[in-house]
Amino acid sequence: MSPRKHVSLNINVRGNGQSATLAINERCKCLQGEGKKIYNFGLGQSPFPVPTSVVDTLKLHAHEKDYLPAKGLPALKEAVANFHKAKDNVDISPDFVLVGPGSKELMFLLQIAFYGEIVVPTPCWVSYVPQARILGKNVRLIHTTFEEKWKMTARHLAEFLESEHDIFRPRILVLNYPGNPDGLTYSPDELKEIAEVARKYELILLSDEIYGQLNHKGEHASVARFYPEGTILSSGLSKWCGAGGWRLGTFTFPRDLDWLLDAMASIASETYTSVSAPIQYAAVQAFRGDMALERYLWHARRILSELGQKCHKILTRAGLRIHPPEGGFYLFLDFTPLTDRLAIRGINDSLTLCERLLQDAGVAVLPGFSFERPVDELTARLSYVNFSGSKALAASETIPLHHSLPEDFIERICEDTIEGVKKIAEWVSEK
Amino acid sequence: MSPRKHVSLNINVRGNGQSATLAINERCKCLQGEGKKIYNFGLGQSPFPVPTSVVDTLKLHAHEKDYLPAKGLPALKEAVANFHKAKDNVDISPDFVLVGPGSKELMFLLQIAFYGEIVVPTPCWVSYVPQARILGKNVRLIHTTFEEKWKMTARHLAEFLESEHDIFRPRILVLNYPGNPDGLTYSPDELKEIAEVARKYELILLSDEIYGQLNHKGEHASVARFYPEGTILSSGLSKWCGAGGWRLGTFTFPRDLDWLLDAMASIASETYTSVSAPIQYAAVQAFRGDMALERYLWHARRILSELGQKCHKILTRAGLRIHPPEGGFYLFLDFTPLTDRLAIRGINDSLTLCERLLQDAGVAVLPGFSFERPVDELTARLSYVNFSGSKALAASETIPLHHSLPEDFIERICEDTIEGVKKIAEWVSEK
Numbered sequence: 004m005s006p007r008k009h010v011s012l013n014i015n016v017r018g019n020g021q022s023a024t025l026a027i028n029e030r031c032k033c034l035q036g037e038g039k040k041i042y043n044f045g046l047g048q049s050p051f052p053v054p055t056s057v058v059d060t061l062k063l064h065a066h067e068k069d070y071l072p073a074k075g076l077p078a079l080k081e082a083v084a085n086f087h088k089a090k091d092n093v094d095i096s097p098d099f100v101l102v103g104p105g106s107k108e109l110m111f112l113l114q115i116a117f118y119g120e121i122v123v124p125t126p127c128w129v130s131y132v133p134q135a136r137i138l139g140k141n142v143r144l145i146h147t148t149f150e151e152k153w154k155m156t157a158r159h160l161a162e163f164l165e166s167e168h169d170i171f172r173p174r175i176l177v178l179n180y181p182g183n184p185d186g187l188t189y190s191p192d193e194l195k196e197i198a199e200v201a202r203k204y205e206l207i208l209l210s211d212e213i214y215g216q217l218n219h220k221g222e223h224a225s226v227a228r229f230y231p232e233g234t235i236l237s238s239g240l241s242k243w244c245g246a247g248g249w250r251l252g253t254f255t256f257p258r259d260l261d262w263l264l265d266a267m268a269s270i271a272s273e274t275y276t277s278v279s280a281p282i283q284y285a286a287v288q289a290f291r292g293d294m295a296l297e298r299y300l301w302h303a304r305r306i307l308s309e310l311g312q313k314c315h316k317i318l319t320r321a322g323l324r325i326h327p328p329e330g331g332f333y334l335f336l337d338f339t340p341l342t343d344r345l346a347i348r349g350i351n352d353s354l355t356l357c358e359r360l361l362q363d364a365g366v367a368v369l370p371g372f373s374f375e376r377p378v379d380e381l382t383a384r385l386s387y388v389n390f391s392g393s394k395a396l397a398a399s400e401t402i403p404l405h406h407s408l409p410e411d412f413i414e415r416i417c418e419d420t421i422e423g424v425k426k427i428a429e430w431v432s433e434k
Numbered sequence: 435m436s437p438r439k440h441v442s443l444n445i446n447v448r449g450n451g452q453s454a455t456l457a458i459n460e461r462c463k464c465l466q467g468e469g470k471k472i473y474n475f476g477l478g479q480s481p482f483p484v485p486t487s488v489v490d491t492l493k494l495h496a497h498e499k500d501y502l503p504a505k506g507l508p509a510l511k512e513a514v515a516n517f518h519k520a521k522d523n524v525d526i527s528p529d530f531v532l533v534g535p536g537s538k539e540l541m542f543l544l545q546i547a548f549y550g551e552i553v554v555p556t557p558c559w560v561s562y563v564p565q566a567r568i569l570g571k572n573v574r575l576i577h578t579t580f581e582e583k584w585k586m587t588a589r590h591l592a593e594f595l596e597s598e599h600d601i602f603r604p605r606i607l608v609l610n611y612p613g614n615p616d617g618l619t620y621s622p623d624e625l626k627e628i629a630e631v632a633r634k635y636e637l638i639l640l641s642d643e644i645y646g647q648l649n650h651k652g653e654h655a656s657v658a659r660f661y662p663e664g665t666i667l668s669s670g671l672s673k674w675c676g677a678g679g680w681r682l683g684t685f686t687f688p689r690d691l692d693w694l695l696d697a698m699a700s701i702a703s704e705t706y707t708s709v710s711a712p713i714q715y716a717a718v719q720a721f722r723g724d725m726a727l728e729r730y731l732w733h734a735r736r737i738l739s740e741l742g743q744k745c746h747k748i749l750t751r752a753g754l755r756i757h758p759p760e761g762g763f764y765l766f767l768d769f770t771p772l773t774d775r776l777a778i779r780g781i782n783d784s785l786t787l788c789e790r791l792l793q794d795a796g797v798a799v800l801p802g803f804s805f806e807r808p809v810d811e812l813t814a815r816l817s818y819v820n821f822s823g824s825k826a827l828a829a830s831e832t833i834p835l836h837h838s839l840p841e842d843f844i845e846r847i848c849e850d851t852i853e854g855v856k857k858i859a860e861w862v863s864e865k
Contacts, residue, residue, distance in 0.1 A: 011550045011604030012697055022703035025504055048501055058496045061712065065492040068484050069679045070477070073456055104535050104681070108706045115568065119442045133704045137546065173442035248500045248711035250535070266443055272453035273564045274542045275535045279710045280679035281492065 015139045023129045023373040031367050042423025044385045045367040047183055047333065050392035051245040054299050057289045064284035073272040074264075075102030075253075076283040082290035083253045087236060090216070091225040095236075099256040101264055102286075103271065104278050106213055106239045106252030112274075113209065113235075113254075114138055116266040119173030122163075124155035126335060126374035126382070128183045128211070143174075144375055149337050152326050153185040157196035164204050171205060175235075178226060179211040181218055181330025184374050184384035186311065188329045191224045198229035207260065208234045213252070214331035216243035216300055219308035223330070232257050242331070243300060244289045245392065251278055251286050302399040305408060306416075307332050307387075313413050314387050314424045321428035332388050336368065338381035341431055345381060348433075352378045364430040366423050385424070390417040446570045454560045454804040462798050473854025475816045476798040478614060478764065481823035482676040485730050488720045495715035504703040505695075506533030506684075507714040513721035514684045518667060521647070522656035526667075530687040532695055533717075534702065535709050537644055537670045537683030543705075544640065544666075544685075545569055547697040550604030553594075555586035557766060557805035557813070559614045559642070575806055580768050583757050584616040588627035595635050602636060606666075609657060610642040612649055612761025615805050615815035617742065619760045622655045629660035638691065639665045644683070645762035647674035647731055650739035654761070663688050673762070674731060675720045676823065682709055682717050733830040736839060737847075738763050738818075744844050745818050745855045752859035763819050767799065769812035772862055776812060779864075783809045795861040797854050816855070821848040 027045030371382030458476030802813030
């Protein structure tokens, strides 16, 4: 049957391979299996365990077996709406919440349902563009710069739109902050300005705020506050709740976008049906939250912030340019100042850069190219999560939250992370 | 923003509404909420609880939080391969197993990945055609007849293929047995003949055997035995394991179809990522099975068989024509012998038939039209699952498996089901 292989595979799917983040993870496991010491900064998974009360709620509801409504368990939709009210100061009705098996899947349904253009500032999360490719759609990219702190300014957005013949073309602009892969976030003023442009050009915003609760200062602000009528807000359990492998994401819609919500729910009912019932019951507890969960979040933020700052310091000293992280658990490394030195070693693009880092130093990071940056730009994403989140939380809990972590805390608790980051610093200094 | 609604919704998605089975369920809940007595024969959900050992395994693994490989947890892939070896006598390598959030979602990925035609005998499961519609693809239907026991014969298939200009066009033929919506199954001889035709014309078979373990005699045979090199075998937890709401389905591939498996895994990694980790760990227990699970299956089969026969008897006496069920929990009701009588009441198509049954008699069944039958054919699917599976299992366990259930068992335990079926019988007798 092998000749058929060449004719009966969707051309949009051929040779796509795995999602870059999943692929690097499987590659690392493979190398580790061969006995090599690998520092895996590739996968963007929270290092922290799922909070105990959430795990206990899953156990309590393990017997739940009914198909749930395509849009989600009513109690969960209510908890999600209340969560965004409390955390983001946005008024959302439970009827406008959609629960999916990961916000990634919801994004895919959105791309199926929406007949229009998707616009994404880069560097951007790895799956937006491959999803569009699978569906045979185009994504319009807006490249940002290191100098702009990898953020799209309102002016830049307006210029992009004005340069088009068809200004009011139906469009969804995807924002993601705190950002993957950059760990940076927009200020309320910046969001206000973007909201004004979006309103003027009738853009729909998809605001991916899955790292919102991991803003290192606990000061996340949502653009939905400034553009409630046009913002779809995306969240989920994967990052702030440590439950990436559980697969539960949420979208909330403004009332005017009910047609998009309903179309997505219709597609959901013909594809994944609904999210796993026991997981949805457990998620109610996560979105409702409690004191213990708030403490968990503050400890996580303190650890991630201090570790991120430390990594930043080591790497900037080695000559890379990086902005200090503001949320989440990523640094977007820019090796541009070292261009000449790397060129001598035969490294002129981000793919080679990452391959050599993995081979020479045993350090896995993802090339800027995977985040839709030009391939000859020497950038890469470092995910500083290769430490035991349980150990770190337990240690952090012995130190009052209004204190800083002691001098040696990070070196002691996140030893492997620091070691790996130092390997990068050493590697760039090599001749 | 409302005018935008008219331009920026994918034309393939407009007005699709919810999956018919989910929609009828939500409608029944609504009517029940208004205080009406409704017999819900609409949703195809197993009435039985998830076996205790499987629920306990979920509790044990409730803390599992890692993203799992896109193709599935290795231990689960092995358990699935062994399951099909033991149950279906098919040699499958664990590397050729794909785990997804429901076999429905896997079918959708298959439709995305495969560049070719999907061929489906009708009556068929409700989602194949809507999925194709979402993707802007065509599905070719082969209508079967009551006289053929709603089965596609090998001869019929060969004729269909020979009538085409392009005999070797890439095609996937979808088989589903025991069947939804008909509760009937193919004999090994029939499958052998279909396998021969498939081999001759290089058809890929997608064999949806999710009801396989609910063959009422425990004698399920897979077409993969006769056409191992071209059959994708579909199964999952939803039906025989009572865990529809958990959302876990599996596909197994022949070696030659590795390109399709890999393409689907690639799409999975860009969409739902992987199936919920705790659910996958629990599914290992379900697919490994044990004595208790085998007993559970035998009790389920005995209850479903006797209840199905009873419903069949009541309804054939009332003048409907139906084949006695052989597996699963459906009857495909054919009101054709009552055509004249129904026409007098203004009922000339399956949609009106079902609407009137719901309004007049409070009985919810799904119209044959939802299963891709001609709209003027007076057929409907009855799902005989509106009884307490836990109560029925507990009662059945007091009666040795080599005995029949006592005369009054079904009347006593599945009272509501029998009552609802009698309502249909009464309703058709009305003038």
